[in-house]
Amino acid sequence: MSFIAAQILNGIATGMLYALMGLGLSLVTGVLNIPNFAHGALFAVGAYLLATVAIFLGNFWLALLIAPIGVALLGLVIEYAGIRRLYAAGHDYQLLFTFGLALILSESIILIWGPIGSSYLPPQILRGGLDLGFTMYPKYRLFVMAAAGLLVFAAWLFLEKTRYGAIMRAGIENKEMVSLLGIDIQWLFTVAFALGAYLAGIAGALIAPIRGLSPTMGVDMLGIAFVVVALGGLGNLLGAIVAGLIIGVAQALVAAYWTEASTVVIYAVMAAVLLVRPQGLFGIR
Amino acid sequence: MKRALVFILLAIFLLPLAVRPAIASEIWIFAIFGLGLNLLLGYTGLLSFGQSTFFGSAAYVAGFLLKHYGISTLLALATGVGVGAASAAVVGYLCVQRSGLYFIMLTFALNQLFYFTAYQWTSVTGGEDGMPGVPRPALLGIDFSSALVYYAFVSALFLISLFLMKRIVESPLGKILQAIRENEVRAEAVGYDVPRFKLLAFVIGGAFSGLAGVLYAMLFGIVPLEAISFVFSGNVVFATLIGGSGSLYGPVIGSFVFIWLSESMSTVWARWPLLLGVAFVIVVMFFRGGVVEVFTRLRKWQFSRQKT
Numbered sequence: 001m002s003f004i005a006a007q008i009l010n011g012i013a014t015g016m017l018y019a020l021m022g023l024g025l026s027l028v029t030g031v032l033n034i035p036n037f038a039h040g041a042l043f044a045v046g047a048y049l050l051a052t053v054a055i056f057l058g059n060f061w062l063a064l065l066i067a068p069i070g071v072a073l074l075g076l077v078i079e080y081a082g083i084r085r086l087y088a089a090g091h092d093y094q095l096l097f098t099f100g101l102a103l104i105l106s107e108s109i110i111l112i113w114g115p116i117g118s119s120y121l122p123p124q125i126l127r128g129g130l131d132l133g134f135t136m137y138p139k140y141r142l143f144v145m146a147a148a149g150l151l152v153f154a155a156w157l158f159l160e161k162t163r164y165g166a167i168m169r170a171g172i173e174n175k176e177m178v179s180l181l182g183i184d185i186q187w188l189f190t191v192a193f194a195l196g197a198y199l200a201g202i203a204g205a206l207i208a209p210i211r212g213l214s215p216t217m218g219v220d221m222l223g224i225a226f227v228v229v230a231l232g233g234l235g236n237l238l239g240a241i242v243a244g245l246i247i248g249v250a251q252a253l254v255a256a257y258w259t260e261a262s263t264v265v266i267y268a269v270m271a272a273v274l275l276v277r278p279q280g281l282f283g284i285r
Numbered sequence: 286m287k288r289a290l291v292f293i294l295l296a297i298f299l300l301p302l303a304v305r306p307a308i309a310s311e312i313w314i315f316a317i318f319g320l321g322l323n324l325l326l327g328y329t330g331l332l333s334f335g336q337s338t339f340f341g342s343a344a345y346v347a348g349f350l351l352k353h354y355g356i357s358t359l360l361a362l363a364t365g366v367g368v369g370a371a372s373a374a375v376v377g378y379l380c381v382q383r384s385g386l387y388f389i390m391l392t393f394a395l396n397q398l399f400y401f402t403a404y405q406w407t408s409v410t411g412g413e414d415g416m417p418g419v420p421r422p423a424l425l426g427i428d429f430s431s432a433l434v435y436y437a438f439v440s441a442l443f444l445i446s447l448f449l450m451k452r453i454v455e456s457p458l459g460k461i462l463q464a465i466r467e468n469e470v471r472a473e474a475v476g477y478d479v480p481r482f483k484l485l486a487f488v489i490g491g492a493f494s495g496l497a498g499v500l501y502a503m504l505f506g507i508v509p510l511e512a513i514s515f516v517f518s519g520n521v522v523f524a525t526l527i528g529g530s531g532s533l534y535g536p537v538i539g540s541f542v543f544i545w546l547s548e549s550m551s552t553v554w555a556r557w558p559l560l561l562g563v564a565f566v567i568v569v570m571f572f573r574g575g576v577v578e579v580f581t582r583l584r585k586w587q588f589s590r591q592k593t
Contacts, residue, residue: 016286020534027385033386034386035332035386035390047431061361064534076311082566082570085346085570088568089569089573090386091332091386091389092326092332092522092526092530093526093569093573094569095332095389096522096523096526096565096568096569097565097566097569097570098536099519099523099562100561100562100564100565100566100569101566102562103561103562103565104557104559104562106558107556107558107559107562108559110556111556111559112334123490147398155524158548190517219515222393223394223397223515226391226393226394227394229387229390230383230387230391231396232392233401254373258514260405260406261405263401263405264398264401264402264405265406267394267395267397267398268402270394270398271398274379274391275379276384278379278382279382280387
């Protein structure tokens with residue numbers, strides 16, 4: 001029993017990270033209206049940056065602060081130098097561009113950090129387990145749950161309670177109307193892309209001590225982020241959280257009994273949901 | 286058409302002189318794969334990023350039957366076409382209900398479903414090591430063990446595929462698909478069942494991908510895991526875009542350029558996907574429309590020079 005409870009907790013912890021990934025992707029996809037195949041690569045860059053900065057500075061907390069900001073800056077550059085010129089092009093060329101970027105980023109990771117994956121241990125204070133009464137549970141995963149929960153809450157505050165968040169949601173609904181109201185839509189695009197990159201980067205940074213680092217981690221996560229968006233809907237915060245938690249918990253439970261199927265189940269769950277609800281869990285389109 | 290055909294025939298004869306027969310075969314196999322995708326991408330306006338689902342499924346199933354049950358080449362090809370079409374029907378059914386960016390993401394996500402299934406089902410697919418030992422049985426007394434003979438076989442099948450695809454895109458069905466590409470709402474209003482036609486395009490494209498998949502497995506004698514991964518899905522999209530998705534011959538030119546470049550670059554540097562990524566970015570920034578577009582631009586420039 002305690003084993004299943006621990007697996008569900010595991011599922012919630014990774015599910016929250018899936019939600020962060022999906023939320024970042026759905027902001028970028030929704031506001032900019034581009035297929036962002038570089039989202040997974042940004043996630044991987046976040047993970048590698050965290051490990052590198054943490055080892056260099058000898059301080060995990062500072063690295064957790066710096067690494068995602070680095071990824072956000074990278075996103076800023078990508079939007080400013082490239083994606084900005086592609087809004088008028090078709091989805092096919094936007095895809096070609098973002099996929100090209102993903103290739104460049106993931107191959108650069110291999111060039112800089114090597115083709116073999118490595119592990120990175122969480123800071124001393126978060127190592128070991130905590131007795132929750134029904135099970136011993138790793139401290140770091142509890143921390144991830146709390147941190148991801150905090151970030152989702154911050155995202156909710158930003159999107160629902162601030163003026164900028166309202167503009168961003170309006171941008172997803174109707175871009176023409178937003179620019180007619182005198183809001184600089186170009187600025188909105190840049191901020192949305194940087195924000196999406198930040199969320200991908202921090203998800204990568206948080207997951208590094210759990211899953212370790214590997215050059216393919218980006219593309220594996222990209223598929224999962226797509227699942228979250230397809231199920232939860234573009235720009236839908238609640239949808240991203242529910243979809244992320246569903247596939248996170250489903251994956252953890254299946255992994256307990258049939259490890260081989262633990263990745264397949266993510267996509268199987270998506271296919272099953274779409275069979276019943278083609279528009280996704282909360283989607284209207 | 287006549288001139289294009291002459292060009293293609295010439296290329297078929299000259300290609301084995303320039304590159305190894307295996308790579309020459311790979312070029313035409315990839316062209317068949319691209320023809321299937323372009324029915325979706327170029328003619329129906331559906332950007333599928335999951336074509337390797339059908340390519341790989343067909344390669345695995347037909348390869349498995351060839352290896353363990355010794356089926357004939359003809360039956361293997363038929364199996365590949367069937368599996369390609371059937372898997373495309375399943376994936377297409379889920380995908381055509383959504384449009385735009387959702388559609389692209391769904392094709393990719395379902396591709397991942399098939400990929401991870403193949404990755405984990407090691408007893409059948411061999412997982413990461415691939416499925417080696419796919420034979421190349423003789424057909425009607427013709428022995429395919431020689432790479433050149435097999436090349437001739439692949440070329441013939443490519444010509445048949447090209448002819449079939451030309452007939453399809455010029456048929457009323459092809460016109461309906463193009464109408465959907467141009468204006469989906471209007472096609473619906475005129476009375477066409479748009480999702481059903483999209484699904485049909487998927488199934489036909491899947492059948493072409495399946496044929497390409499079997500030929501690929503028989504060419505190299507192995508089904509590598511990449512054959513069902515996003516890498517192949519991406520490659521065929523890029524080959525088609527590099528060639529130019531607006532024309533029937535775009536994917537043919539594209540696979541020519543793409544396979545040739547990738548085969549020669551991959552032997553030089555293991556990290557060549559980095560250069561590939563840079564190439565994508567450059568193409569998108571400066572050469573949208575692909576090789577066909579560059580060609581037409583050059584020709585226009587030539588014409589304008591002749592006039593003055």
